[in-house]
Amino acid sequence: MNHIKFSDELVWRIAKKLEICTDRYATVDAARSRIIELFSSTDVFGEITRVEPRQQANSTIIFCHGLGGVGSRWKGLFADKLATQLPRTRFILPTAPNRKLSRDPSKEIRAWYDFTISGCTRTPNLDDLLVSAAYIRFLASKELENQELQTRRERMFVGGFSQGATLSLYMLLTDAFPFNGVLALSGYSPRFEDFEGKASHERMRRIPLFIAHGDEDDVLPLSVHDETLRVLKENGFTSRGMCSKVYKRLRHSTSVEEINDIAHFVKRILNA
Template identity: 30%
Template sequence: MSLTSVVFNPIKTHTATVVFSHGLGDSGDGIAPAFLSLSKMLGHVKFIFPNAPSRPITVNGGMIMPAWYDISSLGENIEEINEDEEGMLNSVRGINGIIRDEIDSGIPSNRIVIGGFSQGSAMALLVGLTSEYRFAGIAVLSGYLPLRNKIFKMAAESNKGTPIFMAHGVIDAVVPYNFGKLSSELLNSKGYRITFKTYNTLSHSINPDELRDFAQFLKDVLPDE
């Protein structure tokens, strides 16, 4: 699966890349403006915002919309999520194609951060944990760990020590805060390097405080060289 993307090209010599995936029903064009200030701040970094393919979404009555995978139900219990593994793995292949293109262009994998918002952040974790490439970091905004009952059997050792930035709003009514917190605790228990940030007034969105913390994470793992 070949994906189209919205791209913020670096304003200085290109030495690092962020691949950041949007949430359900959104697009690269929709989410990219939220990161324009980060792109200007990190002039050596190329930002890529892939566009998910459109597909029917069961929980929305079969409405066709951009999505990385189908969602059949929503609930408060993370253990009861019925996940679209086939859709997720198809999307992994598409995102991996973008990563390979960056590596082929001369950017080493340890200068690439994989991130996302909501559905996109679940994809970031699935791509990051299963990849044979070692990344500079993984960023999870308002998301959760997908395929939690089998992902550690699928995981490669490459990113066991990779910094993972997780951020979640306490009043998120779409992906409950508890999903993010439990996911971070499970990853931490498996030995992954987790930073979990909580935002008391943040709903299912991105706010300036979160962007500031994400920017600092990117500065730490993708320093200008």
């Protein structure tokens, strides 16, 4: 993998979380190979749904679903609504692992990370976020490798809804992978001060961010969005690099207006 190299420390952290720290994978190279093998299969993460571009591709959006979802549920929306406005964009819709959550360990649910709730505050499991972010970086690197084989280079975006938005924001603030833009819909800010290896303010200012929320969100209230904006600005974001939208009468969902705004945001970056 030419574009992304997992450090030895990251390999061991992922290996520990995936429970592959055994005698069989006692060396970092063996553990790294096993991680790539798992990321290439559906043993941990679920099926990947793709919406191919209608014309010669110039961009890719990796979009992560919310809690309890799967990537395929977003296919209709992207194929029918967004692909018509972005005919040269490929959409990759991954699926989170099945996991038992702390709030209800009696059943498994698709989730990018476990979390705890205290009042209005949701605190994600940072090790879960780290592994999910590594997986998304893996998918992005594979896309870039495929493009180089065809002697072309596309713009790469990452985004998501709800949990997927939180994962995308985590990657934005911690990840060195060169995404060209981030889309965060109806998500929230983890405690970024707890992160290790936070990205520099200068790097974050270079990455455009589209962040949106509904003013009648019945799962994550608008105050969560306001707190996220505060944290982002404290970490170096300015209004010049960030497009923030609040949609009237929108609950924990998406809307035609929001989809249109996403298309406009992506087009602006592609035409820059």
